[in-house]
Structure formats: C-alpha cells, structure tokens
Amino acid sequence: MLEELQRVVEALAHRLGQAVAVDDLDFRLLAYSAHLGEGDEMRARVILSREAPPEALAWLRRQRLGRATGPVRLPADDDLGILPRVVAPVVYQGIRFGYLWLFDAEGSLTDEHLELASAAAADAGAICFRERVLSDLRTAREGELVRDLLSEDEQVRSMASARLVEGGLFAPRGDVTVVVARPLPTDADGVDEDDRIALQAALNTVSTRLGDRGSLRLVRPDHAVLVIPSATLRRSPELPDTLRNTSLERLGRTAKWRDVHVATGSPARRLDDAATSYTQALDALRVAEFVPSFAPLVTHESLGIYALLAGQPFDRLGTYGVHPAVRQLLETDRELFTTAELYLDRAGDARATATELGLHRASVYHRVRRIEDVTELDLSDGQHRLILHLGIKVCRLLGLA
Numbered sequence: 001m002l003e004e005l006q007r008v009v010e011a012l013a014h015r016l017g018q019a020v021a022v023d024d025l026d027f028r029l030l031a032y033s034a035h036l037g038e039g040d041e042m043r044a045r046v047i048l049s050r051e052a053p054p055e056a057l058a059w060l061r062r063q064r065l066g067r068a069t070g071p072v073r074l075p076a077d078d079d080l081g082i083l084p085r086v087v088a089p090v091v092y093q094g095i096r097f098g099y100l101w102l103f104d105a106e107g108s109l110t111d112e113h114l115e116l117a118s119a120a121a122a123d124a125g126a127i128c129f130r131e132r133v134l135s136d137l138r139t140a141r142e143g144e145l146v147r148d149l150l151s152e153d154e155q156v157r158s159m160a161s162a163r164l165v166e167g168g169l170f171a172p173r174g175d176v177t178v179v180v181a182r183p184l185p186t187d188a189d190g191v192d193e194d195d196r197i198a199l200q201a202a203l204n205t206v207s208t209r210l211g212d213r214g215s216l217r218l219v220r221p222d223h224a225v226l227v228i229p230s231a232t233l234r235r236s237p238e239l240p241d242t243l244r245n246t247s248l249e250r251l252g253r254t255a256k257w258r259d260v261h262v263a264t265g266s267p268a269r270r271l272d273d274a275a276t277s278y279t280q281a282l283d284a285l286r287v288a289e290f291v292p293s294f295a296p297l298v299t300h301e302s303l304g305i306y307a308l309l310a311g312q313p314f315d316r317l318g319t320y321g322v323h324p325a326v327r328q329l330l331e332t333d334r335e336l337f338t339t340a341e342l343y344l345d346r347a348g349d350a351r352a353t354a355t356e357l358g359l360h361r362a363s364v365y366h367r368v369r370r371i372e373d374v375t376e377l378d379l380s381d382g383q384h385r386l387i388l389h390l391g392i393k394v395c396r397l398l399g400l401a
Contacts, residue, residue, distance in 0.1 A: 004127045005031040009100075012120040016102065016113055021046075022090065022124055024098040027060055042082045055080055065089070065099060071114040073104070088117045092125030095132075100124060139200075139217070142169050146218040146227065150275045161271040164216065171213040173229040175267040178277040179240055181247050182223040182285050184258040191222045198250040199224040205250075206243050223285070227274050230267040240264055240297050261288050264299045283310035290399045305390065309397050322400070325375035326391030330401055332374050337392065337401060339367045344389040348379070 005022055013020040013033030021032040029046050042056050059080055065072065071088045083105045090098040100121040102109060109117075145167075148160035164170045181199065183191055191199075196219050203217040203224050216227035226243065233239055240262040247260045263284035265277030280300035287306045288295040300307055330337050339357065343364065346352040350368070354361045368379060377384040395401040 002031060005124055008120050008123050008127070009033050012100075012116060015116060016109070018109070018113075019103045020120075021101045022098060023101065025096065027057060027099075030098065042080055056082070063087075066096070071117055076105075086114065086117065088114070088121040090121045090125045090128065092122065092129040095125075095129060097125055097128035097132075138169070141167070142216060143218050145169065146216050146225065149216070149227070149271070150218075150225070150278050152275070154272075157275055158272050161274075164271065168213065170216050170227075170271065172271055173231055175230045175269050176227055176271055176274050176277065177230045177233050177267050178265045178274055178281050179226045179228065179233075179243060179262060180223050180265075180278070180281040180285060181226075181243050181260055181262045183247065183251055183260050184289075185256055186258050187256070189256075195251060196221075198252075199247060202243065202247040202250040205246050206239070209242075223282075225278065227271075227278075233264070244296060259296050261285055261296045261298065263288065263297075266300050279311075280307075283307065286310050287397060291396050305393055306397060309390075309393055322394050322398070323387050323391045325377050326388060326395060329371065329375050329388075330395055333370075334401070336367060336371050336374065337395075339364070340371045340388060341392045341396075343368060343371075343379075344385060344392070348385070 009020045009022055009031045010033055019033055022030045023046075024030055027046075032047060042053075046053075046056070059077060059082070063072070063074055065087060068087070068089045071086050074082075074085050074087060076082055076084045083103055084107065086102040086104050086109055088100045088102075089096055090100055100117060102113075102117055142164075145160045145164050148156050149164065151157050151160070165172055181202070183195065183199070185191065200217070200219045203219065203226060206226065207215045207217055210228065210232060214228065214232065216225075218225040224243075224247070228239070244260050244262045247262075248257070251257055251260070263281040265280035265284070268274050268277040277300075284294070284298045284300045284303060284307075287303055287310050288298040291306065294302070294306075303310065329340060339353070342356060343350070343353045346356075350361050350364045353359075354364045357364070371377075371388075372379055375388060377388055379385055379388070392401070
C-alpha cells in the first residue's frame with residue numbers, strides 16, 4: 001500500500017511542481033514527495049518523526065478537517081512554523097482514510113490544480129480501501145485458522161498449522177509462545193463488542209511492530225491471543241508489557257477497567273503445539289486473578305506449585321484440595337495462616353521468615369508451635385509440611401484467603 005501511495009504522491013508533485021504528502025486520520029505520515037522546495041518547519045518535523053507533534057495536532061484539530069468534503073485552504077501559523085497549505089480529504093466509498101497535503105505559500109494553486117489534488121486523493125482513497133478489505137479478509141481467515149490451532153482436536157490443530165504456514169500467514173522459526181491479554185472489568189457487564197474491537201486494534205498495533213508473518217492474532221469473548229516465535233520474545237522481553245499498555249490505551253483508561261492482565265505460556269516446540277502454551281497462559285491468568293503478587297504480567301514458568309494446581313478444575317480443588325487442618329488454621333487465625341505460608345515458602349527458615357515479618361526469631365518459633373497446635377500437624381514431618389503448604393496455595397487460588 002505504501003509503495004502505491006508513494007507513486008500517487010510523486011506523480012502529483014511532478015505535475016504541480018509542489019511538495020505533496022499523505023497522512024492517515026491520526027496525522028501520521030504515510031507518503032511524501034521528494035520535491036520539498038516549499039516545505040515548512042512543521043512538515044520537516046513530521047518527516048523526521050513520522051507523526052505530527054502535539055502542538056501541530058492541536059492546530060489541525062481546530063481546523064475541523066473531518067467535515068471537509070473537498071480541498072480546503074488553510075492559513076499560515078508563524079508561531080508553529082506552518083506555511084499556507086491546501087488539504088484534500090482521502091475518501092473512498094464514503095470512508096475517510098486520511099488527508100493529502102499541498103503547500104501553497106504563494107497562493108498559486110488554481111482550481112485546476114485543486115481538481116488534480118482531489119483526483120489524487122481519490123486514488124489514494126481507493127488504495128487505502130483495497131488495503132483495508134484485504135486486511136479484513138486476512139484477519140478473518142487468520143482468526144478462523146488460529147481458532148482451529150487452539151482446538152482440543154489434535155488433527156484440527158495439525159491441519160490449521162499447515163494452512164497457516166502454506167498460506168503465508170505465519171513464518172515458523174522454531175518454538176512458539178502464546179501471550180494472552182485479559183481486561184478486568186470493575187462490574188459484571190464484562191467485555192462487550194466495542195471492547196473486543198479495541199483489543200483487536202491493540203493486537204494489530206503490536207503485531208505491526210513484529211513485521212509480516214511475525215505473529216498470529218485472535219480475539220476471544222473476554223481476551224486477546226497473540227502467537228509469536230519464542231525467539232521474538234527473547235529478543236523483546238518487553239512485549240507483554242507493550243501489549244498491556246496498548247490494550248489499556250485502546251480500551252480507554254476509564255472506571256470500567258480494574259486493569260489488563262497479560263500472561264505468557266511456556267514455549268511449545270512446534271506451531272501444532274501452540275494450544276498447550278495457550279492453556280498455560282490461561283492458567284497463569286487464573287492464578288494472577290486470585291494471587292495479586294503475580295499480576296499484572298505473569299508467566300507460566302514463574303507459577304511454581306500454582307502451575308500444577310491451576311491445571312486442575314477449580315471445583316475439584318475446592319472439594320479435595322483443602323485439607324481440614326488448613327481450613328481450621330484459616331478460620332482460627334489469619335495471621336497464623338500468613339506466617340505458615342511464608343515459613344513454608346522459605347523452606348522452614350525461621351531467620352528469613354522473621355526478617356520478612358519484622359519479628360524476632362523466637363516469635364516465629366512461637367507462632368510455628370501455635371500453627372502445629374491448631375492444625376495438629378507436625379511441621380518437622382515432610383508429609384505434614386506438604387499437606388499444609390499445598391492446602392494454603394489452594395486456598396489462595398480459590399480466593400478463600
């Protein structure tokens with residue numbers, strides 16, 4: 001698309017002998033002519049950064065260009081370093097895609113010139129429209145195949161993997177990793193269609209940075225899925241954080257959202273096995289929801305014992321996973337419950353436990369004896385320690401503590 005836009009821009013610049021540029025709706029530069037004889041300071045800044053600076057954006061919005069149906073002459077602004085110019089909306093089939101710009105410092109552009117600019121803007125609109133249609137078709141096809149790739153049916157997964165590669169939608173580069181982003185609403189309304197569109201936009205933004213065939217995307221009812229080569233994540237470990245921040249920006253930082261959690265599964269050796277990494281990412285999201293210390297960015301590999309527990313149905317955990325002794329401790333004294341968890345997390349190291357709790361070591365020993373009295377478990381016995389430790393983690397995962 002950019003190459004075609006560049007040809008349109010160069011052709012018009014050659015005919016008019018004027019500098020020409022095309023921006024998208026957010027005034028990000030898409031194409032500009034090599035003929036810059038009448039460029040101004042603001043256009044030079046846009047070319048260097050590929051987008052308009054904040055003060056220029058404010059000026060542009062005051063012009064209300066969204067209402068323009070044809071070429072509009074804009075005055076100079078000496079304070080911003082802006083010369084007089086003409087802008088023609090880039091529109092096709094009633095859809096606005098951006099703006100075509102001409103400099104007119106001498107006021108020499110005639111009506112005939114403006115007709116040529118309108119025709120070029122229409123050509124640019126047709127190019128953008130065609131690109132959007134192709135992009136929408138690609139997204140729909142990709143989404144269908146990614147759904148199959150994450151299926152529970154092994155044969156369906158294998159066929160989807162082959163079609164993704166053969167169709168040029170994904171370039172396999174060794175093992176793959178799945179990253180999942182889930183918005184957390186503050187109320188029971190959940191994620192609606194507008195929110196899913198925002199999540200798709202966030203995925204598209206992140207995916208664009210990864211290059212062609214560098215990722216696969218899918219938006220499900222309450223979360224977004226990104227499949228990438230594991231090598232990409234090793235080179236760009238900030239990617240989950242980027243996805244979270246981009247999702248928050250697209251969703252809008254409103255009172256509707258508590259946060260967006262992003263989870264990363266473990267690497268899968270083949271694209272066919274991406275479903276395993278996906279399941280692990282979902283498990284990690286479940287843990288992060290109930291154990292805040294893991295949020296907002298969590299990896300399956302960091303879960304420890306929670307990785308085993310989260311893979312079990314929660315109703316089964318609730319029925320079989322909490323030993324009566326653990327329930328007794330939780331109901332008797334929350335402070336003892338917390339001490340027991342920390343003590344066991346630190347492998348029974350009373351000194352480390354005392355340091356973290358801000359207590360004397362003798363106080364920790366006293367609490368350990370009380371824990372044994374309440375639970376009737378002997379914490380010098382490995383089996384008893386395991387019962388208590390697992391039970392505490394299950395309580396955390398079920399939201400009981």
